[in-house]
Amino acid sequence: MANKDALPMICPSSGVHIVLPDYYSPDGMGLIVPKTKDGRVVFMLPWLGRTIAGTTDSSTSITPLPEPNENEIQFILDAICDYLNVKVRCTDVLSAWSGIRPLAVDPNAKNTESISRDHVVSEEYPGLVTITGGKWTTYRSMAEDAVNAAIKSGKLSPSNECITSNLRLIGGDGWEPSLFTALAQQYVRMKKSDGGKVVPGVMDTAAAKHLSHAYGTLAERVATIAQNENLGKRLAHGYPYQEAEVAYCA
Numbered sequence: 001m002a003n004k005d006a007l008p009m010i011c012p013s014s015g016v017h018i019v020l021p022d023y024y025s026p027d028g029m030g031l032i033v034p035k036t037k038d039g040r041v042v043f044m045l046p047w048l049g050r051t052i053a054g055t056t057d058s059s060t061s062i063t064p065l066p067e068p069n070e071n072e073i074q075f076i077l078d079a080i081c082d083y084l085n086v087k088v089r090c091t092d093v094l095s096a097w098s099g100i101r102p103l104a105v106d107p108n109a110k111n112t113e114s115i116s117r118d119h120v121v122s123e124e125y126p127g128l129v130t131i132t133g134g135k136w137t138t139y140r141s142m143a144e145d146a147v148n149a150a151i152k153s154g155k156l157s158p159s160n161e162c163i164t165s166n167l168r169l170i171g172g173d174g175w176e177p178s179l180f181t182a183l184a185q186q187y188v189r190m191k192k193s194d195g196g197k198v199v200p201g202v203m204d205t206a207a208a209k210h211l212s213h214a215y216g217t218l219a220e221r222v223a224t225i226a227q228n229e230n231l232g233k234r235l236a237h238g239y240p241y242q243e244a245e246v247a248y249c250a
Contacts, residue, residue, distance in 0.1 A: 009105060009122075011103045014058045016055060018077075022050050024044060026046070033079055042079040077089075102132070102133060131146040144164060204240075209240070223244070
């Protein structure tokens with residue numbers, strides 16, 4: 001904004017992830033390849049009852065709906081196969097998606113692998129603080145660094161240092177593993193001991209566990225909507241997401 005002739009400060013990079021069946025990653029175990037044949041990193045991890053694997057890193061143009069291509073998917077499969085004693089087949093891929101990373105760019109860099117994945121805070125002109133790069137998993141530290149840079153630039157006197165590193169997300173305060181048990185006792189379908197008659201409930205154990213982990217101490221609000229509004233139906237077969245979650249988020 002301050003210099004119309006300034007060089008680009010970000011470079012779009014495409015990253016693809018794929019989903020494989022759960023038997024490629026036993027519970028509690030993952031695989032990371034720190035350096036593939038072309039120097040990149042590939043991983044496999046258990047994820048929501050499946051296996052997630054990734055990722056690629058390629059220069060790309062910005063598009064609202066990026067899509068993975070066959071070459072990128074095959075790159076991940078080939079990298080995995082180099083370290084497993086079984087061949088991962090294309091037909092094993094349950095789904096795939098592509099995202100675009102806004103990497104902080106060095107105008108002299110020749111490829112995206114050499115560009116830092118960290119965010120960069122700069123002040124090329126007095127009073128104009130700019131942050132580039134980063135990713136959604138580091139948004140808190142990005143905000144802290146940007147605000148600290150603005151404080152320093154403006155010679156401000158804050159009343160205290162950043163406190164967000166110790167703040168829990170909404171639903172995190174007071175959360176403990178036993179919350180799932182309490183939720184299940186009240187809302188999960190149970191069977192009576194006499195005759196095995198099913199007691200009407202609004203969700204099963206998997207759904208209760210999902211709500212507990214996704215919403216924390218606010219999980220009961222979603223469960224209450226499911227019960228009172230008759231919105232306990234799952235959105236997709238094989239997954240614990242309920243209609244009540246849509247209503248809660250609306």
